[in-house]
Amino acid sequence: xxxxxxxxxxxxxxxxxxxxxxxxxxxxxxxxxxxxxxxxxxxxxxxxxxxxxxxxxxxxxxxxxxxxxxxxxxxxxxxxxxxxxxxxxxxxxxxxxxxxxxxxxxxxxxxxxxxxxxxxxxxxxxxxxxxxxxxxxxxxxxxxxxxxxxx
Amino acid sequence: xxxxxxxxxxxxxxxxxxxxxxxxxxxxxxxxxxxxxxxxxxxxxxxxxxxxxxxxxxxxxxxxxxxxxxxxxxxxxxxxxxxxxxxxxxxxxxxxxxxxxxxxxxxxxxxxxxxxxxxxxxxxxxxxxxxxxxxxxxxxxxxxxxxxxxx
DNA sequence: ATCATAAAAGATACCTGGTCTCATTAAGAG
DNA sequence: CTCTTAATGAGACCAGGTATCTTTTATGAT
Numbered sequence: 001x002x003x004x005x006x007x008x009x010x011x012x013x014x015x016x017x018x019x020x021x022x023x024x025x026x027x028x029x030x031x032x033x034x035x036x037x038x039x040x041x042x043x044x045x046x047x048x049x050x051x052x053x054x055x056x057x058x059x060x061x062x063x064x065x066x067x068x069x070x071x072x073x074x075x076x077x078x079x080x081x082x083x084x085x086x087x088x089x090x091x092x093x094x095x096x097x098x099x100x101x102x103x104x105x106x107x108x109x110x111x112x113x114x115x116x117x118x119x120x121x122x123x124x125x126x127x128x129x130x131x132x133x134x135x136x137x138x139x140x141x142x143x144x145x146x147x148x149x150x151x
Numbered sequence: 152x153x154x155x156x157x158x159x160x161x162x163x164x165x166x167x168x169x170x171x172x173x174x175x176x177x178x179x180x181x182x183x184x185x186x187x188x189x190x191x192x193x194x195x196x197x198x199x200x201x202x203x204x205x206x207x208x209x210x211x212x213x214x215x216x217x218x219x220x221x222x223x224x225x226x227x228x229x230x231x232x233x234x235x236x237x238x239x240x241x242x243x244x245x246x247x248x249x250x251x252x253x254x255x256x257x258x259x260x261x262x263x264x265x266x267x268x269x270x271x272x273x274x275x276x277x278x279x280x281x282x283x284x285x286x287x288x289x290x291x292x293x294x295x296x297x298x299x300x301x302x
Numbered sequence: 303a304t305c306a307t308a309a310a311a312g313a314t315a316c317c318t319g320g321t322c323t324c325a326t327t328a329a330g331a332g
Numbered sequence: 333c334t335c336t337t338a339a340t341g342a343g344a345c346c347a348g349g350t351a352t353c354t355t356t357t358a359t360g361a362t
Contacts, residue, residue, distance in 0.1 A: 021338090021339095022328090022329055022330075022337095022338060022339070023329080024328075024329070024338090024339060024340080025328090026339080026340070026341095027339090042318080042319085043318080043319065043320085044317090044318060044319085053340090053341085054340060054341040054342070054343095055320095055341085055342090055343095056320090056321085056322090056340075056341070056342080056343090057339080057340055057341070059319075059320060059321080060339080060340085063320095073230060075226060075230075075280055077278060077280070079224060079226070079232050081230050081319085094269055094272055094274045096274075097277060103272055103274065105268060105269075105272070108264070108268050109264070110261065110264060110265075113259070113260070113261060113264060114261075114283055117256060117259050118245055118256075118283060118285060121245055121254055121256070122287070122288035123245045123247075123254070123283075123285050123286070123287060123288070124285045124286040124287075124291040125283065125284075125285040126248060126284050126285040126286065127228060127283075127284040127285070128281065128282060128283045128284060129226055129228070129280070129281065129282045129284075130279065130280070130281045130282075131279060131280045131281075132265055132269060132274075132276065132278075132279045133276075133277050133278040133279060133280075134269055134274050134275045134276040134277040134278070135274070135275040135277065136273070136274060136275075137273035137274070140275040172309090172310095173309065173310070173357085173358055173359075174358080175309090175310060175311080175357075175358070176357090177310085177311065177312095178310090193347080193348085194347080194348065194349085195346090195347060195348085204311085204312090205311060205312040205313070206312085206313090206314095206349095207311075207312070207313080207314090207349090207350085207351090208310080208311055208312070210348080210349060210350080211310080211311085214349090232348085
């Protein structure tokens, strides 16, 4: 398990290196921490876990990891933007509002639908942002148990 | 034209009053200004136009106008959140990345599609956020003219 | 018309996200 | 091992946004 995590961190760094960025000790530290996150997080969360790093460095690393496709940004229901590990390429998230976990939404024909709809509004589509909120399988299960218990 | 604008501002205030909020002079000023905006705007934009109002008051008014359904928040492509006049109820925006104008996206069966897709991921859907980016009719026209001219 | 009271405003401090500059340090190519 | 360039850290700065506290003001009751 620990080995797994370190492997992931190394993988993240490799991604940077492959794109011509240096592997520095702050970046190694950041990679280590984000590889350990199981849900979306903020710059501040990172800072708490890496108090020795400069503020600017945190933000620069985040930006870099987003640019290189290691991280993506997720929009929370209240409008806050958080970061999370990204499984490359364009995708959407099913965000659990209960536990903060997220699943990727794949094989969704929303692109096509949007294309049609925009065109019918005289709109030349160039991009979109979609986030989906709800309860993941395990949270909706415990939710129902709680309801039963309350009766 | 001027009369129209004032009428809209009054309408916004009425919405507040109907929901039990007082009609104060700062709120009248804010209503006046937002009734005049033709695209999305930030708190800072508002502050520039209303330098005599306290900062907190600006934010409080914005929040209030959002809560009462007068304003809605729009997510820009870069993650910035702006405000714009809302035509009540749940809807999405077609945001022109060129001129900043926006159209409402109506009669889109995305809800249904999302419902199905989430269910197939064991996800109990509770909400979503969608923004669509592109070029509005008039901007894509002038874009093509520019291209032609450049040749 | 006045008055009480609750709501709202303004000032201010604070927190977070995020960028910029500038001087110093360190990665890694040769 | 050295040189160059990228990256860091400190710090100032700006915007969004909230909390607290004191003063003002809108409105309902008299």
